[in-house]
Amino acid sequence: MLSIKNLQVDIEGKNILQGLDLDVGAGQVHAIMGPNGSGKSTLSHALAGRDGYEVTGGEMLFDGHDLLALDPEQRAHLGIFLGMQYPVELPGVNNMVFMRESLNAIRRARGEEELDAVAFMQRVRDKARLVDLDEKLLKRSVNAGFSGGEKKRNEILQMAMLEPKLAILDETDSGLDIDALRIIAAGVNALRSPERSIILITHYQRLLDYIEPDYVHVIVGGRIVRSGDKELALELEKKGYGWIEEEAAA
Amino acid sequence: MDPNRVRPTQDSVDELIRSGYAHGFVTEIDSDTVPPGLSEDTIRLISQKKNEPAWMLEWRLKAYRHWLTLEEPAWAHVHHPAIDYQAISYYSAPRKKGDGPNSLDEVDPQLLDAYNKLGIPLEEQKALAGVAVDAVFDSVSVATTFRKNLAEAGVIFCAMSEAVREHPELVRKYLGSVVPHTDNYFACLNSAVFTDGTFVYIPRGVTCPMELSTYFRINEAGTGQFERTLIVAEDNSHVSYLEGCTAPMRDENQLHAAVVELVAMEDAKIKYSTVQNWYPGDEQGRGGIYNFVTKRGDCRGDRSHISWTQVETGSAITWKYPSCILRGNDSVGEFYSVAVTRGQQQADTGTKMIHLGRNTRSTIVSKGISAGNGQNTYRGLVRMAQRAENARNHSQCDSLLIGDQCGAHTFPYIEVRNPTAKVEHEATTSKIGEDQLFYCRQRGLSEENAVSMIVNGFCKEVFNQLPMEFAVEAQKLLNITLEGAVG
Numbered sequence: 001m002l003s004i005k006n007l008q009v010d011i012e013g014k015n016i017l018q019g020l021d022l023d024v025g026a027g028q029v030h031a032i033m034g035p036n037g038s039g040k041s042t043l044s045h046a047l048a049g050r051d052g053y054e055v056t057g058g059e060m061l062f063d064g065h066d067l068l069a070l071d072p073e074q075r076a077h078l079g080i081f082l083g084m085q086y087p088v089e090l091p092g093v094n095n096m097v098f099m100r101e102s103l104n105a106i107r108r109a110r111g112e113e114e115l116d117a118v119a120f121m122q123r124v125r126d127k128a129r130l131v132d133l134d135e136k137l138l139k140r141s142v143n144a145g146f147s148g149g150e151k152k153r154n155e156i157l158q159m160a161m162l163e164p165k166l167a168i169l170d171e172t173d174s175g176l177d178i179d180a181l182r183i184i185a186a187g188v189n190a191l192r193s194p195e196r197s198i199i200l201i202t203h204y205q206r207l208l209d210y211i212e213p214d215y216v217h218v219i220v221g222g223r224i225v226r227s228g229d230k231e232l233a234l235e236l237e238k239k240g241y242g243w244i245e246e247e248a249a250a
Numbered sequence: 251m252d253p254n255r256v257r258p259t260q261d262s263v264d265e266l267i268r269s270g271y272a273h274g275f276v277t278e279i280d281s282d283t284v285p286p287g288l289s290e291d292t293i294r295l296i297s298q299k300k301n302e303p304a305w306m307l308e309w310r311l312k313a314y315r316h317w318l319t320l321e322e323p324a325w326a327h328v329h330h331p332a333i334d335y336q337a338i339s340y341y342s343a344p345r346k347k348g349d350g351p352n353s354l355d356e357v358d359p360q361l362l363d364a365y366n367k368l369g370i371p372l373e374e375q376k377a378l379a380g381v382a383v384d385a386v387f388d389s390v391s392v393a394t395t396f397r398k399n400l401a402e403a404g405v406i407f408c409a410m411s412e413a414v415r416e417h418p419e420l421v422r423k424y425l426g427s428v429v430p431h432t433d434n435y436f437a438c439l440n441s442a443v444f445t446d447g448t449f450v451y452i453p454r455g456v457t458c459p460m461e462l463s464t465y466f467r468i469n470e471a472g473t474g475q476f477e478r479t480l481i482v483a484e485d486n487s488h489v490s491y492l493e494g495c496t497a498p499m500r501d502e503n504q505l506h507a508a509v510v511e512l513v514a515m516e517d518a519k520i521k522y523s524t525v526q527n528w529y530p531g532d533e534q535g536r537g538g539i540y541n542f543v544t545k546r547g548d549c550r551g552d553r554s555h556i557s558w559t560q561v562e563t564g565s566a567i568t569w570k571y572p573s574c575i576l577r578g579n580d581s582v583g584e585f586y587s588v589a590v591t592r593g594q595q596q597a598d599t600g601t602k603m604i605h606l607g608r609n610t611r612s613t614i615v616s617k618g619i620s621a622g623n624g625q626n627t628y629r630g631l632v633r634m635a636q637r638a639e640n641a642r643n644h645s646q647c648d649s650l651l652i653g654d655q656c657g658a659h660t661f662p663y664i665e666v667r668n669p670t671a672k673v674e675h676e677a678t679t680s681k682i683g684e685d686q687l688f689y690c691r692q693r694g695l696s697e698e699n700a701v702s703m704i705v706n707g708f709c710k711e712v713f714n715q716l717p718m719e720f721a722v723e724a725q726k727l728l729n730i731t732l733e734g735a736v737g
Contacts, residue, residue: 048688076693090690
């Protein structure tokens, strides 16, 4: 489904990703861990096509499409979803209207019928229950004045609404208390399916107690230096990143 | 509101880009235009052409003589070449058969065609919208509809020139009572040379049965349009008035110096909404309208209420401060504004809330949007007079910048002479963030739709004040205006 080869990404002239390889198959959950500044978030933004993340080498193929040739919205239309670490506030833009515009923009791009108001409302209500999001928040401006946990739940709600093929969740667990973490994890688990791949970017092993990954990768210095299963995450939890960094440097 | 109705499709966007300023066509109509120049003779000629009574001519001449003693103000945050007042023609009227049309059949078909191009089919509006339209084409009203229904309610809704002849006692009593001829340079000029406009009178206890609407359009090259509007709402009456403007493309600057006066008596409520989309000039700013307007409402009676809502997207230069004099106790003044400048447009706009009575309240919500090289200035005055016990004002002035070549400026003036008065002022300036755009695009929205969504969100508080169909139009206008403003 997703194949990244020798990806090199610069931000403001500084080389961050230095030849990253990653293959994600349909239905798989990959966790990407690593110390601060190793390039985890850069990977997620480069996948989504954000301006300022300059790809200087390598390739990214998604379902056979060359992602490098596509704008962010075109990638979204293909089914790539990025759950942001810091969801942006859109004052005055109604949360429900935003989701409906978003969903219908994607459906139009795929040549599908737009969802009518009734069907949309039904779907929003169902999905909001999935992440235990207060319906009042649906009527407010997107993320405006939401707590950290509410913002993250709103991201997972959008993911549930858009039903992406590939969801990249960038530090979705950061800033969450344990109850919120459980709710988010339950929401994500409910969205696991053989057709949907998930990339979880996280600092901590604790998220992986709730969302069990098929693979765990460690990024150090802009490359994946070690891959394994969930045991690797447990090892990291115990020993920290130091030993991997030393190995990578050697 | 259903957002689908206002989202431009890619086809319509392309079409708009190709079409340039969509309302920039010129209708060839045989006009009765006086030669350029301003003198007492010009004013006598205007007055004579309009069959005005002597008192009206005297009033004009008094204003003209005062105008000669004034100098054009230079304090606004706008720049333009000097205006040659002798190069302007002060009167232009479409030719009429006989004494004027009694029905649409008698109206020049070209004129009706012009309205159709603008999407203002009078006939359909009569039948469908239930809106009475006093259509101002250049300077003389040529078609007034729904007059009969309004007359049954006792409402007078007619051209100002007609009101001068038919209702002299009302016009003499109220004309200039809110904006005196000595008020300012442009209002004074207007008092001398105004050619037409609208007069509305709502008798005591009457709620006007429909939204009143006037469409203005400047059509004669080099003809300044000097509209004069007067709305009087007697005790316990209500009226909502809509004003929408477009203008055809022109090479030279066109001066527009209108005056609007509102009078609200005890428990009366006047709601005045404007969507202004006059020609803003070409890419270099050439040929746009100079919009120097004086609008003021007098809350004369206790518990009276005047509300101004404006969406200003057009004109090369806008100089406009719809204001409220809160004279009556417990009276309320409101000002809701969206002003957009892009290209080379300049806007210096805001309001004045003059609190004289006890327990008077005012609300100011101003949203300025600047794109391209646009310069947007909010200038507002809140004055709490000595006897304005417990008066309150809340002002909110927000600026949104798109790109890095534009400017936003805020000049709030606050004068408080009563210790019990409360004045609050909030101001924000924000830029459409790269992070906001990325967020929207990641969710599948095009950059253009993302901008329009963010901008409309920014303006929501003001659009909510507009009557429904006007709000939809305003939102469309905003999207068209900001087309291609990003990237």
